[in-house]
Structures are given as structure tokens and as C-alpha cells.
Amino acid sequence: MRIWKRMTAAVALLSLLGCAPEQQQQPTATAEPAKTYQWKMVTTWPKNFPGLGVAPERFAEKVATMSAGRLTVKVYGAGDLVPAFEVFDTVSQGTAQMGHSAAYYWKGKVPAAQVFTTIPFGMNAQQMNGWLNQGGGLELWQELYAPFGLIPMPGGNTGVQMGGWFNKEINTLEDLDGLKMRMPGLGGEVLSRLGGVPVTLPGGELFTALQTGAIDATEWVGPYNDLAFGLHKAAKFYYYPGWHEPGTALEFIINEQAFKGLPADLQAIVTTAAQAVNQEMLDEYTSRNIEALRSLVEDHGVQIKPWPPEVLASLQQAADEVLAEQAEKDPAMKKALDAYQQFAQGVRGYHAISENSYDQLYR
Ligand code: CA
Secondary structure, eight states: OHHHHHHHHHHHHHHHHTOOHHHHHSOOTTOOOOOOEEEEEEESSOTTOTTTTHHHHHHHHHHHHHTTTSEEEEEEOTTTSSOGGGHHHHHHHTSSSEEEEOGGGGTTTOGGGGGGTOOTTOOOHHHHHHHHHHSSHHHHHHHHHGGGTEEEEEEEEOOSOOOEEESSOOOSGGGGTTOEEEOOHHHHHHHHHTTOEEEOOOGGGHHHHHHHTSSSEEOOSOHHHHHHHTGGGTOOEEEEOOTTOSSOEEEEEEEHHHHHTSOHHHHHHHHHHHHHHHHHHHHHHHHHHHHHHHHHHHTTOOEEEEOOHHHHHHHHHHHHHHHHHHHHHOHHHHHHHHHHHHHHHHHHHHHHHTHHHHHGGGO
């Protein structure tokens, strides 16, 4: 009772002074408008390219809506602000606050980054998302990028890719000998082990390179993306599966200082928008590849071919050797690969009796 009396007296006093508690809680007329942030996002894809290039646009839309315009992100296609393969350095230096790309493009600078995209004969999209988001993978990725002032976030997944476009059939290992093929990341290392000549080119240059004979073969993504680039006009044999990219994770990279400069609610909006886009991209590929594959086969006469089992077996053996050698050369690679393989082994054991066992019902 005594406390109540004191409070009543205090309110009365404040009223006399012309500042009742109710008035104190209201925003004053001179309050500053909410601070706004304008970010730039550089990407490795042609602007608005299906799947890969749509993801950064969707991220920007979500962030603008969720933040009521307090954070806006202007998206740049490959070459608009910087070339496709300068995304990492541009965001690291802070010239752009964020980027959208794939970690395996930075293998020359950070070899272990490749593990956070995909590895030959590695995990599929569902397993990769499980490892990154709930299995400790993302924490290792953050640790790897911290020295560059970058924060990585999963930025979509293509699902199992296709094996690529060839102008000749691949029947034996000899057919890979001297084959100049666009294949990024560890897949390219594996190809070179069997006599192939891997080349890294941005997507926008693939059609011309294949058509002019600058390269003999190329992989890109899968039916939806490959149809968009018209790769079927430059080669007729389309091999499966993409042993070299079984669940390719894309990345959002964010300049650490820029991220830390945001208030907590905008940080949460950025993180949540990235998570949403990560799932949306996989859903888009799952849906759009159906019609694109039909069109490639029925409208364009593309021949769909499985890799010969003995070629796949040699590729898998070469992949094991390449991964073991890379782990031996680089402690960061070893750490990432060990964690990846440990998760992969566990999830495969479970998926053998769940996802894969169920898939067998259709064969
Ligand atoms: Ca690819």
C-alpha cells in the first residue's frame, strides 16, 4: 500500500511538471527517421539468369519488404560492376557489401572453400543442407572466411547437376584423354587425373567457347539452366549424372563490417531472407528441370546418355585420390573434408533405409 501511495504521489508530481508518464513514452516530434542502409550485391551470374541469377533478386525483394525499405540491396550481374570471378575480393574489400556466387570458384585463394560448394561423389542437396544448417558445416565455413572479413551463408542449391555436353560419345576412359572441358572445382582436378584438360569459364562464356571449339565439352548446371544458355545448339550428347557436382551449394557472402553495422533486426532479416532463398532455389530447380528436360529431348533432339559404369568407377577412384592429396597439402582442407565425410557417412547410412530405399520402389 505504501508503494502504491508513493507511486500515486510521483505521478501527481509529474503531472504538475507537465510530463505525465504516458507523455514520456510517446515519440517526440523531433525524433530522427529510422536510419536506412543501401547495399550493393555483386554476383557471378548474368543478371536475372534463371535460378542462379534470380536468387539474389529475390533476396533483395524480401529484405526490402521485411525491413520496410530500411535496407535496400542493388543487385549487379556478372561484369556490371566487377567481373564474375572478382566477387570474393570485391566483398572482402568492402567495395560491395555482399555477393552471390559459389565457394569453389575461390579454390586458388582458399582451397578448402570447395568443400562448402560440393565435392565429386559427395552429398546431395538435402544432405548438404543438413550438414551446413544443422550439422556444423556452416560454423566451419564461417571460420574459414573470417580472415577475409567475410560471413558466408548458404545461397541456394541446384540439386544433382548433369554430367555435361559432348560432341562425341564417351564410351571408354580413352575418350576423356585430352578432352578440353569446362569443369570447375575438384571435379576439374579429377578430370585432369584421367587425362582431361579442365577449364574454368563463367557461365556467360560457355556457349561461344563450345560452339567455336575453344573447348570440347562443358558442364553447366542442369536442364533448366543449360536450355537457357542454348548449349544444345552446340553439342548433342548430354551425360548424366553430374558426379562432379551432386548437390552444389551457392553462397551469399557478406562483408563482416557491413553486417555488424546493421541493427539486430536488420541482421535477422538478412539471415532469414538468405535461408528462404536457399530453399526456394532448390525448389525452383526441382520444378523447372522437368519441363526443360522434356523440351531438350522432344523439341531439340538431345540424346541423354548415362556415364559408362567403368568410366564412373575410374572417376570415383580418381576422386578419392584427389581428395586425399588435397587434405594432405592443406590443414584447412583436411579439417573441412573430415567433417564433411563424417556427416556424409552418417547420413548415407540413414538415407539407405529411408530416401534411397523408397526411391527403389519406382525402379
Ligand atoms: Ca556445374
